[in-house]
Amino acid sequence: MSKPKVLISDKMDPNAARIFEERGCEVDVKPGMTPDELKGVIGDYHGLAIRSSTKVTPDILDAATNLKVIGRAGIGVDNVDVPYASGKGVVVMNTPFGNSITTAEHAIAMMMALARQIPDANTRTKAGEWPKKDFMGVEVTAKTLGLIGAGNIGSIVASRAQGLRMKVIAYDPFLTEDRAIELGIEKVDLDTLLSRADFVTLHTPLTDETRNILSRERLENAKPGIRIVNCARGGLIDEVALKDCLESGQVAGAALDVFAEEPATDNPLFDAPNFICTPHLGASTTEAQVNVALQVAEQMADYLVNGGVTNALNMPSLSAEEAPKLRPYMALAEKLGSLVGQLAHGSLTKISIEREGAAAELNGKPITGAVLAGFMRRYSDTVNMVNAPYLAKERGLDVSEIRHDREGAFNTLIRVTVETSSGPRSVAGTLFGTQSPRLVEIFGIGIEAELDGDMLYVVNDDKPGFIGRIGTMLGGHGINIGTFNLGRRDAGGEAVLLLSLDEHPGAEIMTEAEKLEGVKTVKALRF
Numbered sequence: 250m251s252k253p254k255v256l257i258s259d260k261m262d263p264n265a266a267r268i269f270e271e272r273g274c275e276v277d278v279k280p281g282m283t284p285d286e287l288k289g290v291i292g293d294y295h296g297l298a299i300r301s302s303t304k305v306t307p308d309i310l311d312a313a314t315n316l317k318v319i320g321r322a323g324i325g326v327d328n329v330d331v332p333y334a335s336g337k338g339v340v341v342m343n344t345p346f347g348n349s350i351t352t353a354e355h356a357i358a359m360m361m362a363l364a365r366q367i368p369d370a371n372t373r374t375k376a377g378e379w380p381k382k383d384f385m386g387v388e389v390t391a392k393t394l395g396l397i398g399a400g401n402i403g404s405i406v407a408s409r410a411q412g413l414r415m416k417v418i419a420y421d422p423f424l425t426e427d428r429a430i431e432l433g434i435e436k437v438d439l440d441t442l443l444s445r446a447d448f449v450t451l452h453t454p455l456t457d458e459t460r461n462i463l464s465r466e467r468l469e470n471a472k473p474g475i476r477i478v479n480c481a482r483g484g485l486i487d488e489v490a491l492k493d494c495l496e497s498g499q500v501a502g503a504a505l506d507v508f509a510e511e512p513a514t515d516n517p518l519f520d521a522p523n524f525i526c527t528p529h530l531g532a533s534t535t536e537a538q539v540n541v542a543l544q545v546a547e548q549m550a551d552y553l554v555n556g557g558v559t560n561a562l563n564m565p566s567l568s569a570e571e572a573p574k575l576r577p578y579m580a581l582a583e584k585l586g587s588l589v590g591q592l593a594h595g596s597l598t599k600i601s602i603e604r605e606g607a608a609a610e611l612n613g614k615p616i617t618g619a620v621l622a623g624f625m626r627r628y629s630d631t632v633n634m635v636n637a638p639y640l641a642k643e644r645g646l647d648v649s650e651i652r653h654d655r656e657g658a659f660n661t662l663i664r665v666t667v668e669t670s671s672g673p674r675s676v677a678g679t680l681f682g683t684q685s686p687r688l689v690e691i692f693g694i695g696i697e698a699e700l701d702g703d704m705l706y707v708v709n710d711d712k713p714g715f716i717g718r719i720g721t722m723l724g725g726h727g728i729n730i731g732t733f734n735l736g737r738r739d740a741g742g743e744a745v746l747l748l749s750l751d752e753h754p755g756a757e758i759m760t761e762a763e764k765l766e767g768v769k770t771v772k773a774l775r776f
């Protein structure tokens with residue numbers, strides 16, 4: 250099998266390329282490409298490793314015909330159109346912890362630089378001015394620091410600020426009281442935070458809720474003389490309002506590492522008083538860059554080589570250790586999903602996935618993802634485990650997962666049931682040995698069949714002579730039967746035949762099959 254190919258399109262620590270190669274991937278390092286250049290080459294790659302410079306837009310994703318995974322060596326993925334990538338079946342991963350200490354330290358450094366106006370003092374001193382009389386700083390000790398966002402980075406900032414003897418308060422709707430107590434911080438609402446804080450530091454992602462969270466109105470109504478630090482994302486603050494507030498003195502200083510437009514080369518804030526900035530350097534330390542490079546390469550190679558999924562934003566986790574154990578179950582689940590998807594009629598709005606025996610002990614999410622991937626293929630042939638849950642949601646499919654503790658006839662069983670206009674229709678399968686997926690029940694009829702390649706599904710009256718008739722008809726067309734699987738509800742009642750064929754039966758054969766005496770339903774299947 251040929252090696253997966255990975256493109257590193259942003260400046261990244263060389264450990265990333267080393268790990269990709271050691272883990273069996275081919276790697277190209279091409280930082281600084283234009284969007285058009287990236288679009289021109291992306292079709293060759295299975296993996297794309299990025300930081301924040303590469304913009305993974307729908308245009309790029311449309312050209313990425315072989316792409317399986319995007320790995321962000323860092324935290325924020327706002328430069329990736331994650332919903333579009335999900336729709337295309339591309340896994341998006343990040344490295345949620347590798348640069349958090351570094352970024353928290355940058356926020357503290359920015360706060361201290363702001364409190365003592367170090368950048369300006371430095372520039373003017375070096376210019377030979379010795380401007381001692383122009384500078385008067387403030388202490389941070391005993392001041393209140395307001396955190397907007399108390400996740401990984403915010404909580405590290407809190408602990409460092411407490412070391413500086415600051416009082417820390419936080420606004421974060423998802424922060425529990427218990428966690429706030431553990432961090433030794435006070436949870437407050439946003440208006441309270443802005444009315445009490447001497448320094449504010451932002452540590453949220455950029456979302457529809459957080460965009461412009463420091464709006465003109467909030468800045469104007471904040472505690473006079475507040476100082477603001479943003480090492481999270483541009484777009485969280487109204488930059489024009491911030492400039493006005495800096496000029497009026499309502500805001501005593503601001504330190505930004507991030508801007509609404511990046512690269513920021515002529516931002517109006519550059520002329521504002523008491524304004525300092527860095528060019529998105531929050532994550533730029535040797536330690537953090539080694540961490541994120543190693544981690545992103547390990548995660549992406551795990552996925553490309555072994556199917557392990559870690560830190561994906563659009564897919565449940567699956568460890569590289571779990572992956573080999575789950576793979577045969579996922580194969581079974583996908584085949585069962587595909588079977589009901591191919592056989593059930595009408596508009597299907599409900600699907601349930603039941604697991605019992607050994608299957609009940611496993612991580613259910615990948616199994617559900619695989620069922621949906623098989624099932625959703627009735628609507629689109631570009632479905633995979635990543636985009637299936639999104640497509641299912643888009644179509645309003647109600648998905649339920651049921652885990653049974655009971656012992657059944659099989660030591661492991663997956664059952665997939667869809668709700669049709671004529672009631673529930675269900676198929677079930679097991680593993681023979683530890684690896685071999687087998688169908689064991691179809692619409693209430695026991696059967697034993699491998700679901701593989703081209704197959705013919707026939708429901709017929711259980712009368713003598715039928716098997717001979719269908720065999721003769723197929724033979725007459727030169728179609729060889731690989732396996733012959735038979736089940737029936739009761740003797741003389743309804744029987745099911747599942748034949749594996751060496752080739753796909755064409756329309757002419759299907760019409761002839763439909764006309765065979767005793768046939769109730771016939772359908773060509775493909776797995």
Ligand SMILES: NC(=O)C1=CN([C@@H]2O[C@H](COP(=O)(O)OP(=O)(O)OC[C@H]3O[C@@H](n4cnc5c(N)ncnc54)[C@H](O)[C@@H]3O)[C@@H](O)[C@H]2O)C=CC1
Nearest residue numbers: 324325398399400401402421423452453454480481531532
């Ligand atoms: N400047 C730089 O180079 C770097 C910037 N970052 C950015 O820092 C930010 C924070 O990263 P982490 O702490 O790792 O993320 P995190 O996910 O651990 O924490 C984010 C926190 O924001 C909170 N939050 C979400 N919506 C909120 C809202 N409407 N109001 C208040 N809080 C809200 C969440 O509950 C969560 O606790 C991200 O945007 C990330 O991209 C991260 C690394 C480097």
Ligand SMILES: O=C(O)C(=O)COP(=O)(O)O
Nearest residue numbers: 300301302323324325532
């Ligand atoms: O990890 C993040 O969210 C960052 O913003 C770091 O960005 P960078 O990798 O330094 O371009």
